[in-house]
Amino acid sequence: MLSNKVYIIGGAVISVLFVALAMAEFSTGYPEDSLQDLLYAVLSAGAGALLYVLDRRQRERRAAAETQRDAR
16 A cells, blocks of 8 residues: 555646646637646645645654553
């Protein structure tokens, strides 16, 4: 199973690719498709941010559990 960091990086890369595609479509005269690509970019960036937050919380829980276990 892949780690959350791989998914976070993948979300960022996909987001950048969608923004680049939207810029290309804006310049060629397809604004409706460009807006859809920007929506996909926002969704993929949001998914990456959500995974980042969840990964961070998971690390904090693990650290707290280890600290509590070591205190016993």
